[in-house]
Amino acid sequence: MTSLQPKSIGVLTSGGDAQGMNAAVRAVARAALHRGAAVHAIYEGYQGMVDGGDRIRPLSWDDVGSILHRGGTVIGTARCPAFRERDGRRRAARNLLRHGIDRLVVIGGDGSLTGADTFRREWPELLAELVQRNEIDESTARRHPALMIAGLVGSIDNDMVGTDMTIGADSALHRIVEAIDAITSTAASHQRSFVVEVMGRHCGYLALMSAIAGGTDYVLIPENPPSDGWEERMCELLRNGRAAGRRDSIVVVAEGAQDRAGNPIGCDYVRQVLEERLGEDTRVTILGHVQRGGTPSVFDRWMSTLLGYAAVEEVLAATPDSEPQLIGIRYNRIQQVPLMQCVEQTHTVARMIAERDYAGAMALRGGSFTEMFQVFNRMAEALPSVTPPVRPRRLAIIHAGGLAPGMNTAARAAVRLGLDRGHTLLGVRGSFQGLIDGRIEELGWGDVEGWTGLGGAELGTSRQIPTVEQLYAVGRALENHRIDGLLIIGGWMAYRAAHYLLSERDRYPAFKIPMICLPATIDNNVPGSELSVGADTALNVIVEGLDRIKQSAMAARRCFVVETMGRYCGYLALMSGLAGGAERVYLHEEGVTLKDLQADVERMVESFRGGRRLYLTIRGEYANPRYTTDFLCRLFEEEGHELFDVRQAVLGHTQQGGNPSPYDRILATRLAARSIDFLTQQLERGSAESVFIGLVEGKVTLVPLKQMPDMVDWAFRRPKEQWWLALRPVVQTMARQPPPADIGGSI
Ligand code: ADP
Numbered sequence: 001m002t003s004l005q006p007k008s009i010g011v012l013t014s015g016g017d018a019q020g021m022n023a024a025v026r027a028v029a030r031a032a033l034h035r036g037a038a039v040h041a042i043y044e045g046y047q048g049m050v051d052g053g054d055r056i057r058p059l060s061w062d063d064v065g066s067i068l069h070r071g072g073t074v075i076g077t078a079r080c081p082a083f084r085e086r087d088g089r090r091r092a093a094r095n096l097l098r099h100g101i102d103r104l105v106v107i108g109g110d111g112s113l114t115g116a117d118t119f120r121r122e123w124p125e126l127l128a129e130l131v132q133r134n135e136i137d138e139s140t141a142r143r144h145p146a147l148m149i150a151g152l153v154g155s156i157d158n159d160m161v162g163t164d165m166t167i168g169a170d171s172a173l174h175r176i177v178e179a180i181d182a183i184t185s186t187a188a189s190h191q192r193s194f195v196v197e198v199m200g201r202h203c204g205y206l207a208l209m210s211a212i213a214g215g216t217d218y219v220l221i222p223e224n225p226p227s228d229g230w231e232e233r234m235c236e237l238l239r240n241g242r243a244a245g246r247r248d249s250i251v252v253v254a255e256g257a258q259d260r261a262g263n264p265i266g267c268d269y270v271r272q273v274l275e276e277r278l279g280e281d282t283r284v285t286i287l288g289h290v291q292r293g294g295t296p297s298v299f300d301r302w303m304s305t306l307l308g309y310a311a312v313e314e315v316l317a318a319t320p321d322s323e324p325q326l327i328g329i330r331y332n333r334i335q336q337v338p339l340m341q342c343v344e345q346t347h348t349v350a351r352m353i354a355e356r357d358y359a360g361a362m363a364l365r366g367g368s369f370t371e372m373f374q375v376f377n378r379m380a381e382a383l384p385s386v387t388p389p390v391r392p393r394r395l396a397i398i399h400a401g402g403l404a405p406g407m408n409t410a411a412r413a414a415v416r417l418g419l420d421r422g423h424t425l426l427g428v429r430g431s432f433q434g435l436i437d438g439r440i441e442e443l444g445w446g447d448v449e450g451w452t453g454l455g456g457a458e459l460g461t462s463r464q465i466p467t468v469e470q471l472y473a474v475g476r477a478l479e480n481h482r483i484d485g486l487l488i489i490g491g492w493m494a495y496r497a498a499h500y501l502l503s504e505r506d507r508y509p510a511f512k513i514p515m516i517c518l519p520a521t522i523d524n525n526v527p528g529s530e531l532s533v534g535a536d537t538a539l540n541v542i543v544e545g546l547d548r549i550k551q552s553a554m555a556a557r558r559c560f561v562v563e564t565m566g567r568y569c570g571y572l573a574l575m576s577g578l579a580g581g582a583e584r585v586y587l588h589e590e591g592v593t594l595k596d597l598q599a600d601v602e603r604m605v606e607s608f609r610g611g612r613r614l615y616l617t618i619r620g621e622y623a624n625p626r627y628t629t630d631f632l633c634r635l636f637e638e639e640g641h642e643l644f645d646v647r648q649a650v651l652g653h654t655q656q657g658g659n660p661s662p663y664d665r666i667l668a669t670r671l672a673a674r675s676i677d678f679l680t681q682q683l684e685r686g687s688a689e690s691v692f693i694g695l696v697e698g699k700v701t702l703v704p705l706k707q708m709p710d711m712v713d714w715a716f717r718r719p720k721e722q723w724w725l726a727l728r729p730v731v732q733t734m735a736r737q738p739p740p741a742d743i744g745g746s747i
Pocket of ligand 1: 014015016046078079080081082083084085108109110111112113114115116118155
């Protein structure tokens with residue numbers, strides 16, 4: 001080997017498999033090849049490293065093609081007792097050095113990452129032993145003085161401190177929530193009770209989030225066991241729910257649930273309690289490995305892609321003195337944290353649970369986990385838990401703008417949480433026109449039953465916002481119905497309407513009530529929130545469509561031009577391109593020039609000549625008014641000649657349909673909870689501020705509505721700052737194969 005040898009990276013998946021691992025492996029391989037590094041897959045986790053031979057093989061660009069949508073891990077995973085022994089690790093070191101590998105990206109749980117750290121610390125000694133045993137020569141040992149590692153957490157449990165989400169957790173939530181939705185319909189038909197066990201030995205994330213997203217009655221998690229006498233409390237909640245109109249009762253139990261004394265709470269015990277005390281026909285469903293299965297969700301695809309990309313940057317930049325890093329996600333951004341610090345804190349949570357220090361365990365899980373636990377408990381109450389205020393307040397909920405999956409979820413959460421605070425909740429049917437027409441009704445706890453997972457908008461929505469002539473009627477309606485506060489759930493037009501009412505307050509005193517806008521639009525184009533309710537569902541629908549389109553094209557050599565919604569905002573186009581493995585994405589934000597198109601056509605022709613069978617391009621619907629989807633198809637067809645054919649797919653309104661994804665349900669619930677808090681506070685203080693709510697860097701944030709004009713581009717109906725535009729280089733890296741000469745050359 002010479003010093004010009006490229007840096008060599010090994011990538012492995014280890015421990016339990018998780019959906020999204022393939023996206024990470026693909027990203028590691030492609031980012032490494034882009035950077036001119038060599039990259040090897042180590043098959044079957046540490047076992048492959050210990051065995052060597054053909055279990056360590058170079059990865060080419062195409063080796064990781066068509067794996068994004070696959071569940072599990074295509075490079076295999078295993079538990080490897082031999083790697084726990086020094087002998088095994090020495091063999092592993094020798095096998096890595098045969099390929100010049102001294103940089104590793106390890107994708108696994110805390111066990112796998114601990115193993116990687118042990119290996120790294122021992123590396124110099126292992127190499128010295130190998131030299132002594134004449135298994136490697138001294139110059140090899142000198143060239144590789146250190147092992148540099150980056151860890152990605154693959155674990156469906158979401159149990160690692162140091163990252164908001166682990167690879168696979170969101171997909172597991174999809175599986176669980178699909179199951180709960182299915183169980184809900186059968187349970188409701190027979191008025192039955194179900195106990196559902198979900199994974200999570202030390203972590204209640206899946207249980208809590210699926211309980212929220214599934215709209216269930218009760219949840220048992222390891223970090224926060226119920227107080228003594230919980231059985232009676234649980235039965236009381238279920239009884240009240242039934243009395244208020246529920247036809248089904250579902251209790252979610254995390255695998256590791258326990259009581260305050262540390263005794264495990266099993267599903268069978270919960271079933272027995274329900275049968276004995278409520279006389280209910282109760283069934284147990286243990287979801288088991290279903291949770292690990294199936295295709296990865298969109299979030300697991302794009303997050304894992306970003307993580308893999310960042311891991312390569314990290315290991316290539318690492319020096320022998322670098323501390324190994326865990327590459328995780330925090331508030332939708334990649335973050336690096338010292339690996340062992342995360343592993344230690346993760347073990348601390350497990351220890352705290354074992355030692356019954358539940359407050360400590362909850363604190364380490366973080367503020368939003370605790371917040372969601374409280375929200376769940378408040379929503380499960382069919383009776384107000386807060387004494388009604390002296391003067392009853394009347395809060396109205398209205399939708400405006402295009403339809404977004406999750407509108408119902410937000411409305412349901414707002415109704416239940418508002419009732420819990422002692423308010424009267426009013427639903428406005430048919431958006432602002434409905435308000436003017438007086439289509440306003442009181443909503444009780446049972447009226448919103450079943451809305452959690454329901455697509456569409458039960459209250460109706462419309463893009464029509466009040467005209468200047470209608471303002472007076474709007475004011476009268478607010479007064480006639482004695483509306484004290486307004487929650488407006490919707491997209492761009494909802495925000496515009498709210499801003500309009502705010503700006504007319506001087507002329508119409510009736511508008512001087514607190515108002516809050518909750519972002520619900522698949523376009524993800526409203527200010528003050530990095531994500532809006534509905535966008536994740538739409539992305540999942542789009543990417544499901546892309547998967548099918550890709551499959552359909554397997555028999556031919558074909559270019560697809562897929563048009564996504566989003567108007568002038570390219571969020572859906574870019575993120576579906578990232579998660580669906582598109583070769584090219586056209587965005588209005590970037591513009592499309594003739595020069596770009598020429599370069600695209602050349603790249604396309606060249607790649608089909610090189611043997612490509614499918615070329616996927618995604619065009620945001622308003623990317624360019626003249627270079628339409630139709631135009632692109634004709635252009636590509638003309639230039640493709642007999643080499644490939646071209647098809648277009650306009651996904652259209654399917655993108656607004658479908659039941660909300662788990663993430664959208666959780667986001668809707670979280671934002672609705674804070675919205676009710678905001679309106680309550682305003683009314684208590686006697687003030688009438690108006691705001692929009694959203695997630696900014698992962699935190700729920702309120703921004704005064706009057707700031708809207710400064711934050712948006714009115715002409716193109718989108719925020720001036722869009723965080724996701726920074727992800728464009730990753731899309732390019734994943735899509736554009738570097739010329740062969742570049743590989744193994746530049747580093
Ligand atoms: P996970 O990574 O999902 O937590 P495990 O704990 O089973 O799964 O670990 C997977 C593999 O990682 C083990 O089979 C073993 O090869 C390796 N490993 C785990 N812990 C250690 C350790 N303390 N030292 C060395 N290797 C370990």
